[in-house]
Amino acid sequence: MDKVSIVKIGGNVIEDEVALGKFLDLFASLDGLKILVHGGGKMATQLASKLGIESKMVGGRRITDAETLQVITMVYAGLTNKNIVAQLQARRCNALGLSGADGDTIQAHKRPVESIDYGFAGDVDGINSTLVTKFLETGLTPVFCAMTHDGNGQLLNTNADTIAAELAIGLSNVFETILYYCFEKKGVLKNVEDDNSLVEHLNSATYRQLLADGVIADGMLPKLENCFRVLNKNVGKVCIGHPSMLASENELFTTITL
Ligand SMILES: Nc1ncnc2c1ncn2[C@@H]1O[C@H](COP(=O)(O)OP(=O)(O)O)[C@@H](O)[C@H]1O
Numbered sequence: 001m002d003k004v005s006i007v008k009i010g011g012n013v014i015e016d017e018v019a020l021g022k023f024l025d026l027f028a029s030l031d032g033l034k035i036l037v038h039g040g041g042k043m044a045t046q047l048a049s050k051l052g053i054e055s056k057m058v059g060g061r062r063i064t065d066a067e068t069l070q071v072i073t074m075v076y077a078g079l080t081n082k083n084i085v086a087q088l089q090a091r092r093c094n095a096l097g098l099s100g101a102d103g104d105t106i107q108a109h110k111r112p113v114e115s116i117d118y119g120f121a122g123d124v125d126g127i128n129s130t131l132v133t134k135f136l137e138t139g140l141t142p143v144f145c146a147m148t149h150d151g152n153g154q155l156l157n158t159n160a161d162t163i164a165a166e167l168a169i170g171l172s173n174v175f176e177t178i179l180y181y182c183f184e185k186k187g188v189l190k191n192v193e194d195d196n197s198l199v200e201h202l203n204s205a206t207y208r209q210l211l212a213d214g215v216i217a218d219g220m221l222p223k224l225e226n227c228f229r230v231l232n233k234n235v236g237k238v239c240i241g242h243p244s245m246l247a248s249e250n251e252l253f254t255t256i257t258l
């Protein structure tokens with residue numbers, strides 16, 4: 001079975017030009033088949049604020065009304081995706097920018113309203129793994145933004161960590177999949193202010209304990225939910241850490257196991 005690395009890069013790295021450049025150097029040099037998934041939540045919040053639109057997050061997820069959907073489409077599928085693709089081309093990595101609507105690569109449905117109405121937020125139904133596999137086999141590197149669609153013309157905002165997880169699950173029938181969540185910190189920390197408090201190995205039991213202690217918050221909540229979900233669904237390896245973990249196994253980062 002061929003291997004495919006699915007790398008998610010977070011918004012704090014993307015919005016820092018130097019950090020993004022260093023990350024893309026590492027990503028472009030990564031051996032083997034690979035897919036990039038990017039967020040951009042922070043930039044969307046900044047643009048929304050300039051336009052006088054307030055951003056509301058619940059449990060690390062954005063409440064996406066119609067105006068917010070317009071903003072995130074411009075930021076995620078437009079500026080951020082195209083900039084990353086162009087920068088990968090400059091590094092001789094033949095990137096193909098995609099939202100889930102492109103090639104019907106990711107189908108989703110609007111999240112049903114329960115206690116909270118998330119608006120135009122999408123829950124993923126499935127991945128077009130045949131088409132994504134064809135892209136990979138042609139030598140293309142898919143670059144996904146955090147957007148899906150419902151097949152009836154509605155674009156939906158979908159957490160980028162979830163998109164990376166769904167790609168890892170969907171492709172695990174065809175490839176040995178490895179999922180890397182890259183962000184600005186060394187990994188899961190016991191104290192979010194202290195990079196020396198890294199949790200190198202996290203399993204279900206230690207995760208439950210950290211949750212109970214209130215150590216896991218904000219965007220780390222959906223990230224870790226996704227880690228355990230993919231490990232239950234045949235994905236071989238999941239790591240969370242600084243982009244430098246792509247360069248060397250000697251780097252310290254968090255490895256997640258069941
Ligand atoms: N225990 C924790 N360890 C590391 N980061 C944490 C932790 N709890 C909360 N966080 C927060 O989660 C953020 C990462 O989630 P998010 O902002 O969604 O990441 P991304 O950069 O991938 O978009 C970190 O910037 C940090 O502020």
Ligand SMILES: CC(=O)N[C@@H](CCC(=O)OP(=O)(O)O)C(=O)O
Pocket residue numbers: 009010011012038039040041042044060061062072121122146157158159160161219
């Ligand atoms: C539904 C939902 O919350 N979507 C996310 C998608 C972007 C994202 O995931 O960006 P980061 O990886 O930079 O956080 C949002 O709009 O913030």
